Amino acid sequence: MTLFSDHPDDEGLPGPQRLPAMLALMVTTAIGVFDGSMINIALPQMAQALNSTAANAVWIANSYLLAVAMSLAIFSALAVRYGFRNQFIAGLMVFSLSSLGCAMSTSLEMLVTMRFIQGIGGAATLSIVPAMLRSIFPNRLLGQILGMNALLIASCTAAAPLFSGMLLVSVSWPWLFAINLPLGLLATVLALRYLPASAPTDKSPFDYLGALLSALTLGCIVLFANSFSSHVSNTLGLYRWGYALIALFCGIGFIVRQRRFAHPLMPLNMFSNRRFSLAAGTSCTAFVAQGMTFIALPFLYEGVYGYSSLMSALLFVPWPLGIILAAPQAGKLADKQNPALISSCGLLVFGAGLALLAMLPSSPSVWDICLRSFVCGVGFGLFQSPNNREMLGNAPREYSSYASGVLAVMRTFGQSLGSAFIGVILSLGLLKHHGNESMSGSLVSLALWSASIAVAFALVLSLTRLKHIQVEQQSA
Numbered sequence: 001m002t003l004f005s006d007h008p009d010d011e012g013l014p015g016p017q018r019l020p021a022m023l024a025l026m027v028t029t030a031i032g033v034f035d036g037s038m039i040n041i042a043l044p045q046m047a048q049a050l051n052s053t054a055a056n057a058v059w060i061a062n063s064y065l066l067a068v069a070m071s072l073a074i075f076s077a078l079a080v081r082y083g084f085r086n087q088f089i090a091g092l093m094v095f096s097l098s099s100l101g102c103a104m105s106t107s108l109e110m111l112v113t114m115r116f117i118q119g120i121g122g123a124a125t126l127s128i129v130p131a132m133l134r135s136i137f138p139n140r141l142l143g144q145i146l147g148m149n150a151l152l153i154a155s156c157t158a159a160a161p162l163f164s165g166m167l168l169v170s171v172s173w174p175w176l177f178a179i180n181l182p183l184g185l186l187a188t189v190l191a192l193r194y195l196p197a198s199a200p201t202d203k204s205p206f207d208y209l210g211a212l213l214s215a216l217t218l219g220c221i222v223l224f225a226n227s228f229s230s231h232v233s234n235t236l237g238l239y240r241w242g243y244a245l246i247a248l249f250c251g252i253g254f255i256v257r258q259r260r261f262a263h264p265l266m267p268l269n270m271f272s273n274r275r276f277s278l279a280a281g282t283s284c285t286a287f288v289a290q291g292m293t294f295i296a297l298p299f300l301y302e303g304v305y306g307y308s309s310l311m312s313a314l315l316f317v318p319w320p321l322g323i324i325l326a327a328p329q330a331g332k333l334a335d336k337q338n339p340a341l342i343s344s345c346g347l348l349v350f351g352a353g354l355a356l357l358a359m360l361p362s363s364p365s366v367w368d369i370c371l372r373s374f375v376c377g378v379g380f381g382l383f384q385s386p387n388n389r390e391m392l393g394n395a396p397r398e399y400s401s402y403a404s405g406v407l408a409v410m411r412t413f414g415q416s417l418g419s420a421f422i423g424v425i426l427s428l429g430l431l432k433h434h435g436n437e438s439m440s441g442s443l444v445s446l447a448l449w450s451a452s453i454a455v456a457f458a459l460v461l462s463l464t465r466l467k468h469i470q471v472e473q474q475s476a
Helices: 015-047 056-081 084-103 110-128 129-136 139-170 173-180 181-194 208-227 235-260 268-272 274-306 309-316 318-334 339-358 366-393 395-431 441-474
Strands: none
Touching: 015 056, 015 084, 015 110, 015 129, 015 139, 015 173, 056 084, 056 110, 056 208, 056 395, 056 441, 084 110, 084 129, 084 173, 084 181, 110 208, 129 139, 129 366, 129 395, 139 173, 139 309, 139 318, 173 181, 208 235, 208 395, 208 441, 235 268, 235 366, 268 274, 268 395, 274 309, 274 339, 274 366, 274 441, 309 366, 309 441, 318 339, 318 366, 339 366, 366 395, 395 441
């Protein structure tokens, strides 16, 4: 296989050592994605077992997302000070042990706390996986390996709900967390044995104030987005806009701090590379569209078309299946051709798929729904791998950790904004229907058309990169 064969000019690990090192990262990524995707299915069972309301049980999922969002940028900076390998192994151990704590939880408060700790461990590992892949594989294979990573995430996303449903039929919800232990142990053994040792590359003082401002900014953005999924009330409104104000002021403070502090948490000069910054903005906007669609489609399938929860989960399968088929091929192509052009074509297909979903008739066939969803998945698969390659490839190698963190922040931030936009639309629907917790077909269509507009904006940003590439080639 070309992934594991040596070339005289290759950077990274020798060919034979790449496979076990890659497996350590891939197993960790898999359990992280599985953990997030499986838990939502089990929330009703958890709420009943822990004598909690459904509204409070949502924090079992939200606490994990909140911890990840608050600590992504922090761990990107810590990795260059303590070493990628050291941080990855430590984060993996925290994730695995907190999974045991989740499985043994006897109250909602204990489970939410363990999930928050689990999110911190997950952020410590997932924030640097793309950077570690870059340290394992040479640049000539970067697009291909990022495509395989996208394939893995899509496969786990597709399989997790079905696997969770089958598991819950025979065993109780704690096993959803307990299965992380053997997989975490396997990943830890592989990481200790095969991941390349990395000495700290930055011995400057850690920016504690910048870390606090970053955590407050990203955490409040997630809380602000999640607040729209609840019924509107005066009390909630005060909290909601309080989160927004804290995020705004802390975000401005973070930028000022990074510009003035001698050893910033995140070097903002990375964004002086227009291709990097445009790729980051494109990624964020595309994930806004994906986040909106993933929340809107269950309302369409169950609330409008009347399908069961299981059938709704099955109708989601064509989307990640499209990613599985497209992402690896797009990654390979991005190593040979212009990744910005490939990702732009992917956005065009993605936007067309969303428009097709928005124009679904009132009584479509299952195959019609699946085909339109499959087009979305193919488009997103064509976009994601080349765009990630464009981001990492246009950051200096010594900034790989920071670039990897930016990639993860853009994904989390985009999905949170998508959640907020759908929350606004859902709130409008609740007001219109006097609190009836459903979305009409017209509101779902509005949400999908809004997602299409977000993709159109992402396409404009992506095409702008082509002009910069052309200018660079002319001046070279």
